[in-house]
Amino acid sequence: MRLLLTAALLSALAMSGCRSSGDPATDALPAATGEATAPAKADIAVPPLPAPAPGHVRFATYNTSLYSDEDGGLLRRLQAGDADAAKIAAVIQHVRPDVLLLNEFDYDPDGAAAEAFVRDYLGVGQHGQQAIAYPYRYAAEVNTGVPSGLDLDGNGVVGGDGRVRGNDAWGYGLHPGQYGMLVLSRFPLDADAVRSFRLLKWSSLPGAKAPVFPDTGLPFYPTEVWTALRLSSKSHWDLPVETPFGRVHFLVAHPTPPAFDGPEKRNAARNHDEIRLWADYLDDAPSDAAWLCDDAGRCGGLAGSERFVIAGDYNADPADGGSLPGAIQQLLEHPRVLRMASPRSPGAIAASAASGGDGHQGFAGHDTADFGRGRYRVDYVLPSTGLRAPASGVFWPAPGQPGADWAAASDHHLVWVDVEGD
Template sequence: MIAALFLAGPAAAETLRVATWDAGLSRSGPGLLLQDIEKGDPQVVAVREVIDTVSPDILLLTGIDWDYDGQALDALNRSLATPYPYFYASRPNSGMQSGADLDGNGVLGEARDAQGYGRFPGQGGMALLSRRPIRADAARDFSDLLWRDLPGSAIGKTGMSDEAQAVQRLSSSAHWDVPVEIGTGAPLHLLAFAATPPVFDGPEDRNGWRNHDEAAFWLRYLDGDLPETPPARTYILLGDANLDPADAEGRRAALQSLLSGGFLQDPAPRSKGAELAADADHKGDPGLDTADFDGPGNLRVDYVLPSSDLKIAAAGVVWPAPDAPLAKAAARASRQKLVWVDIVLP
């Protein structure tokens, strides 16, 4: 069934497959990802197998280490069965030192003092790969927006010092609006992000509020509450929100507004593997889960949400049943699963 679903068919020329995936391509030190790609590390091989099989036309990778020369991304791309001709990967906030004591523990220069958590510059960044031309010259990178400058920002509720608030950026990794040519006149705008987990903090709930506001950014952008004019139509919001609509910790108001607010449509991609691995105590639909976490269990945290003017042909999550094709590769590659949506070209 999976092979039949992913093989190109008669409708391939009329649809565009857009996907997002935290493929577990982050390592504990700079340069280690490149080493693993070059030596054929089994986890990287599994990642490659999933990408080659699903073959998205556009793929947002989150949780991938960034380096100044793009060597790791280039090596990964060249190792694919059909390398992508276009990519976009600006420097993320993760691992970028702020110069301030952001966590207030009296020590500077720690991973938690970076603009986004990271033990080295670029740890766990983002990369966009595409078979359609990326208009990099027209891309908008909002990653330098200060958290306090987001309309309705919750930073004042976190107990952060004035010094920290003066430098703390909103994006833990990045927020991008990247236009891609799809041959229909107006470009497709990809609204890409990866949010911080709403955990690993204290009663001040700094990460919980930041996670909320990283999703709320897109509400402000699409509402026209920011100085930059948003795309009027033909866009897709995608990435790792690190938040489930119903289960585990987190402040869900912004995410739920994105899922039901009218700007976007939720294709509700499903998988058989997630259904079979359901957590009995969870409230949400287990078939929609995209991640298998220790502790909180299976959650839906990864999203591909097309604008309301786009027609959806199909959608899914690469979480096969245990005995199905790709099951071993998907399990070995990452705790999170690739989410894809096929849209009919306008």
């Protein structure tokens, strides 16, 4: 089931502080219905990020950590008033992206949690920021928490309790929809043209990295499991966005972390191939490519003439961490992906300096997540060739800088890129 709602169900931008898109259909929005919360004194010194130039579109990704181990738990959190959700909303209101992917936002079929967050948090000024409206949003089913009925972790038991049960879901999760995805947009989304690859089998990927026991070389997954296992741990979506400079395909995903497995490295292999799916999709596979078929049965990749922006938490750092060598380079070095300066932040540099650098090889300023045990660049916004990226950044203030306390609401930080057409 998918959810695609328009401005009639969402609160609007407060007129003070909002930027013009040049599109009367999105500028002429009603005033926000909620009262803005009174800003704390320290919040007043946090002005909004400068708006992109006219005709530019700000794309962003943000792993919000807005999930619950209980089915319906996120909605209850939001209804009760959630301090972390308010900080997450303040970050979004500060950066003011036009098109935004939220990772780790629990999915529910009725869209109640998404509506509560958009209405009661984004639609009300948080920590001295101005309310922001997203007339369009998209959410759909994900694989996390959905029972597979198979022994996916190889422990000899199907299902069970807690983490053991989660390991046997199509994607790790304790209930269907946990760690879901939500896309918010100021510009229309073409619902009829959305493509989802949630059901695509991992084994259908040519040359898939099937996990093996390193001591014997034997397959980790029995044949009946391997042929059924889905590739995407959450989902892969191609959402066409109608921007002021034309259609842009928003390619979003959240591959599994390359961890929490054994010597067979099944999660690291899956992470690599989840990333590879987009690389293959961009190779302009012909429409008769029988393996590359979406959930509606439409086959083939993204035509070479189409422009796109890849976004999401890909759980892979170019130089450090546990991902397989070259995993994220499949996208960073793809010939259709724009070569651009990597977004950076002062907070990432400060965190690395405070820890002595952790022995990492990559430049600390490009990191986007702090897991306590290390900081990595795992969140990406990657425009295609045929687009330009005049500005970018990561919202990660250094300690003591305005807004630094908001960033603590998640272990990831919002990454944004301003995009313009040729």
